[in-house]
Amino acid sequence: MAGGSGERFWPLSRRSRPKQFLRLADSAKTLLEQAVEAITPLFPLDAIFIATGEHLAEATRELLPHIPAANVIAEPYQRNTAGCLVLATAHLLARFGNDAARAVVAVLAADHLIADPDRYRETLRTALAVADREEVLVTLGIAPNRPETGYGYIEVSGERLDVPAAPGDIPVYASSRFHEKPDRDAATAYLATGRHLWNSGMFFWRISSFLAELSAASPQLARAVEPIAAALRDGDDKWVRSLFRDLPAVSIDYALMEKARRVLVVKSDFGWDDIGAWDALDRTMPLDGSGNVTVGDPVLVNCSGCIVVNEPGPAEQTVAVVGMDGFVVIVSGDAVLVVPKDRTQEVRAAVAELKRRGSDRL
Amino acid sequence: MAGGSGERFWPLSRRSRPKQFLRLADSAKTLLEQAVEAITPLFPLDAIFIATGEHLAEATRELLPHIPAANVIAEPYQRNTAGCLVLATAHLLARFGNDAARAVVAVLAADHLIADPDRYRETLRTALAVADREEVLVTLGIAPNRPETGYGYIEVSGERLDVPAAPGDIPVYASSRFHEKPDRDAATAYLATGRHLWNSGMFFWRISSFLAELSAASPQLARAVEPIAAALRDGDDKWVRSLFRDLPAVSIDYALMEKARRVLVVKSDFGWDDIGAWDALDRTMPLDGSGNVTVGDPVLVNCSGCIVVNEPGPAEQTVAVVGMDGFVVIVSGDAVLVVPKDRTQEVRAAVAELKRRGSDRL
Numbered sequence: 001m002a003g004g005s006g007e008r009f010w011p012l013s014r015r016s017r018p019k020q021f022l023r024l025a026d027s028a029k030t031l032l033e034q035a036v037e038a039i040t041p042l043f044p045l046d047a048i049f050i051a052t053g054e055h056l057a058e059a060t061r062e063l064l065p066h067i068p069a070a071n072v073i074a075e076p077y078q079r080n081t082a083g084c085l086v087l088a089t090a091h092l093l094a095r096f097g098n099d100a101a102r103a104v105v106a107v108l109a110a111d112h113l114i115a116d117p118d119r120y121r122e123t124l125r126t127a128l129a130v131a132d133r134e135e136v137l138v139t140l141g142i143a144p145n146r147p148e149t150g151y152g153y154i155e156v157s158g159e160r161l162d163v164p165a166a167p168g169d170i171p172v173y174a175s176s177r178f179h180e181k182p183d184r185d186a187a188t189a190y191l192a193t194g195r196h197l198w199n200s201g202m203f204f205w206r207i208s209s210f211l212a213e214l215s216a217a218s219p220q221l222a223r224a225v226e227p228i229a230a231a232l233r234d235g236d237d238k239w240v241r242s243l244f245r246d247l248p249a250v251s252i253d254y255a256l257m258e259k260a261r262r263v264l265v266v267k268s269d270f271g272w273d274d275i276g277a278w279d280a281l282d283r284t285m286p287l288d289g290s291g292n293v294t295v296g297d298p299v300l301v302n303c304s305g306c307i308v309v310n311e312p313g314p315a316e317q318t319v320a321v322v323g324m325d326g327f328v329v330i331v332s333g334d335a336v337l338v339v340p341k342d343r344t345q346e347v348r349a350a351v352a353e354l355k356r357r358g359s360d361r362l
Numbered sequence: 363m364a365g366g367s368g369e370r371f372w373p374l375s376r377r378s379r380p381k382q383f384l385r386l387a388d389s390a391k392t393l394l395e396q397a398v399e400a401i402t403p404l405f406p407l408d409a410i411f412i413a414t415g416e417h418l419a420e421a422t423r424e425l426l427p428h429i430p431a432a433n434v435i436a437e438p439y440q441r442n443t444a445g446c447l448v449l450a451t452a453h454l455l456a457r458f459g460n461d462a463a464r465a466v467v468a469v470l471a472a473d474h475l476i477a478d479p480d481r482y483r484e485t486l487r488t489a490l491a492v493a494d495r496e497e498v499l500v501t502l503g504i505a506p507n508r509p510e511t512g513y514g515y516i517e518v519s520g521e522r523l524d525v526p527a528a529p530g531d532i533p534v535y536a537s538s539r540f541h542e543k544p545d546r547d548a549a550t551a552y553l554a555t556g557r558h559l560w561n562s563g564m565f566f567w568r569i570s571s572f573l574a575e576l577s578a579a580s581p582q583l584a585r586a587v588e589p590i591a592a593a594l595r596d597g598d599d600k601w602v603r604s605l606f607r608d609l610p611a612v613s614i615d616y617a618l619m620e621k622a623r624r625v626l627v628v629k630s631d632f633g634w635d636d637i638g639a640w641d642a643l644d645r646t647m648p649l650d651g652s653g654n655v656t657v658g659d660p661v662l663v664n665c666s667g668c669i670v671v672n673e674p675g676p677a678e679q680t681v682a683v684v685g686m687d688g689f690v691v692i693v694s695g696d697a698v699l700v701v702p703k704d705r706t707q708e709v710r711a712a713v714a715e716l717k718r719r720g721s722d723r724l
Contacts, residue, residue: 011682317696318697322705334680339684
């Protein structure tokens with residue numbers, strides 16, 4: 001899943017260049033390239049499909065020339081993650097026929113950061129093995145290391161399950177329930193239980209299991225899969241668009257996972273970060289001696305704990321930050337953002353104001 | 363005096379566009395234009411001389427096409443205000459002959475803000491009348507309205523002097539001493555005495571009085587005036603440059619005013635502001651309902667007490683400031699500055715770092 005609206009990392013991210021196209025970690029590669037690289041030892045390139053917004057399809061193909069162009073699935077409208085997975089499933093059925101229903105699919109995010117790719121691949125192997133064994137939906141629950149209020153949580157129930165041996169000895173549990181993003185007190189309590197894991201938004205299932213659970217949880221969505229697959233087989237793009245447009249825009253958590261009868265959780269410890277907003281760069285980028293993160297050689301005078309990004313634009317551009325503690329300053333050619341590190345979620349409000357002003361370019 | 367290095371209002375000000383070329387008040391005109399306009403009802407245009415850096419002379423002539431080009435005096439090196447006034451005095455002597463020694467000169471700043479030009483002109487009339495009466499140096503002392511730590515002070519002694527009647531009934535005192543910029547406690551004490559006035563850096567004297575006092579206070583500077591005047595008369599520009607280069611770079615306060623035998627102070631109340639640094643915009647520009655000053659239509663979300671300037675550059679450029687209280691954000695085409703409002707004096711340190719990096723353009 002490589003969609004995304006590009007609001008949270010404005011002004012570096014834009015509608016035409018959302019988060020997965022950014023270099024938000026200490027790497028020369030974009031998050032999308034890193035996401036694909038992390039799984040290429042595990043899957044053949046032609047088995048990797050990338051679902052993204054129609055307006056991003058070409059840029060995605062250019063960034064990943066080794067992925068077959070037809071494997072980039074263009075979403076004609078924004079229909080959230082449930083719509084995305086309905087469309088992607090239809091594509092697989094159209095391409096591979098109904099035999100594909102027995103195949104196991106890994107649904108992965110293109111804009112998260114994986115610190116330990118080896119451990120990540122061990123975790124994926126475990127999840128795929130579990131998903132292949134029975135009619136079940138499998139997800140990754142990340143063992144938390146801080147009382148994070150920016151993530152949803154999955155609460156697991158009971159004892160570690162006895163699942164087929166996989167390398168890495170990675171525990172699997174049954175899920176008991178999903179929790180929305182908690183407040184600080186609840187997050188602290190969650191951290192103490194050891195049974196609350198971060199909801200990673202990554203899933204593993206046989207297509208048949210997905211369709212069966214979706215039919216029970218959100219029949220309208222499930223009923224759309226086969227017609228879209230048929231329209232795709234017929235090459236009737238207009239009909240695909242029409243069917244897709246009629247889907248509700250809901251998340252797969254809401255449409256499926258929270259209502260599913262049987263969800264298993266692979267407890268994961270591969271160093272995951274969803275890089276939710278600018279302040280996450282403190283965790284993903286190297287710090288200087290005063291705790292600052294800098295990109296693009298800005299001038300910092302008497303600053304500490306700041307995140308200062310000076311993205312090279314068409315013209316040379318200098319950024320100077322003086323006497324600041326705990327602030328984010330992002331300069332991106334035609335736009336500048338300044339916000340306290342603990343208020344980066346409010347960047348969306350600035351993007352909303354730009355929309356109101358009709359600044360679509362931004 | 364229209365020199366200036368352009369450090370305090372970086373990045374809007376540059377070496378090639380220092381403060382007097384900026385529009386730092388709620389006006390379509392630069393400070394230099396405003397300064398000239400304020401005195402044109404009082405002096406004929408060909409009696410207005412403008413001393414500025416050599417690299418600024420052409421831009422100064424372009425900005426003020428109604429001032430005779432020859433009246434723009436180009437300083438070939440930075441020799442502070444004393445050097446500037448030695449050169450300007452030599453120019454007057456070279457141009458008008460030794461009779462000029464009897465003329466009274468008003469030395470005014472080009473980068474201050476005058477709120478009440480009528481009252482300003484009344485004050486100038488009084489100062490000129492006093493300076494014309496006897497061998498004396500006259501300065502304007504601004505009645506303070508806050509315990510400002512950013513200005514020097516002049517302490518006046520004794521009673522109001524009995525001077526020739528001038529319109530406006532503006533009091534004149536003898537000065538007792540000059541004080542450097544005080545700390546907060548001293549500034550508060552100064553405010554209470556009523557005898558401590560802000561040092562405006564504006565002066566009035568007969569040329570003969572200036573030369574006599576300068577001979578006593580700083581003989582090296584005084585001795586340079588006649589040779590420079592002679593070189594100017596001879597059109598020997600190389601010799602002018604050489605003589606000027608040999609001058610020490612000292613302020614006229616240090617070289618003359620603090621050591622002069624007789625200094626009179628005109629107590630002034632025409633609404634003066636030297637617009638010392640970015641935080642001064644709170645006093646010179648209109649505030650929005652949250653106490654913000656904005657220029658160039660930036661997006662402010664949940665901000666208060668901020669100064670945000672988005673100077674239109676060659677390309678369109680958006681500035682968004684979110685959740686900030688009391689900060690300065692300046693965007694000027696190829697440079698961005700962020701600094702707390704109470705630390706704007708430290709901007710010089712950023713400029714110093716840019717010099718160290720060899721960024722002369724900036």
